[in-house]
Amino acid sequence: MLSSTVCTVVSVAGLGIAALTAYRKRFLAATRIAAISLLPVGLAMTGVIDWLTGVVFKPVVWAGFGVLALSIVLFMIARAAERHSLKAGGSRKERRAAARQRGPEAVAPTASAPSLGAGARAAQPAAPPKGRSKGAAPQEDFSDIEAILKKHGI
Incomplete structure (x- = not known):
């Protein structure tokens, strides 16, 4: 009234x-x-x-508003944790997408080593030259690429 x-x-x-x-x-x-x-x-x-x-x-109504607020806070915490995990290691979905971008992995990467010729050396990690310091940039070896180009007549 x-x-x-x-x-x-x-x-x-x-x-x-x-x-x-x-x-x-x-x-x-x-x-x-x-x-x-x-x-x-x-x-x-x-x-x-x-x-x-x-x-x-009504106090019950205010308790309901409290429960709704708690629900919103929990939702925000879950979203923040999800974003943090994405920055740290990524989700399963992101890891799959990265694997697709890399392409299919070789089942037996050394199986075709004899047919590569000079390229077989590239499959093994090369030891750094002894005369170089650790700060120097490593030289790239293009001999395998040159061999492939010569093989195809380019």
């Missing part, structure tokens, strides 16, 4: 302000103010205000 009275008083005050605005020849603004000022009395007449006051003053 009290909430309906408050809503009516607020609506009457809003309509008074709308009348003063219309008196100043600002009809568009007066129409907006009148539309907004009629909302509280309309909500009171439909019973929404009584429902809202019933919701606000």
